[in-house]
Amino acid sequence: MSEATDLAARAGDQDPRVGLRAVVALRRLLEQLEAVQVRGARNQGWSWQEIAAELGVSKQAVHKKHGSR
């Protein structure tokens, strides 16, 4: 690899867009996983209270977010 392309590649690695994009993707992945797990818990008969306690949020918050699903 020539010096110029090497530098370009390294500059690319520091592009904040790449990192920010990964953060957004991670957030979306997290939301999906949460939805799957909450649905699974509800199917197993867990109460909103129990789910909220595990997630570390209020019962109202978890019900508002997932209650309609």
Place this chain on the structure above:
Amino acid sequence: MFERFTESARRTVTGAVAQAERLDHPEVTEEHLLLSLLDTAEARALFAFTALGLRDRREEIEAALADARRRGGLSKAETDALFDLGIDVDAIVRKVEETHGEGAMAGARRNAGDDLPPREATRVRGRLRRKLLDHRPFTPEAKKVLEQSLKVALGRGDKHIGEEHLLLALTVRPGVVSEVLKDFGAGYGDAERAMFGEPR
């Protein structure tokens, strides 16, 4: 709003309903709007897809939409971004599906009558099915795409809404469709350039 739609844009919207029927989906989504555009013979859409190099890639696009849905709406670009961080989304999806069933990350489709006792639920679904035979509703997001097409047309100073505005609207609204279009090199700027030349 609909009175501003051109004949061909109306045919595209009707075509989206046909796509939902073909895929046996109870609602019309923005994905069905895109598939309808891809299948259309309307001149402007054909021109745009040819310029964007998408004319022969319909099946690839449909597969990419299905993949993204299976990953819970994560696009190829997002999946790659996470892979660079050391997170293998496909492995996660496989793992989740092992425990929670196929398509678990895509979200279980909520059915009418889910919260009712079984006998009552069957009655509600029967009623719903009869209703669906002649009416398939647009999802809120699909409606937003139609609204966005009006905004796009107004923003460009166009008096009518054509399928070109529908396509631009699909590239603008956040979600699986715009992400997949972006992955295929058809972001808003690309589509606008392909149809109208340099962006204004």
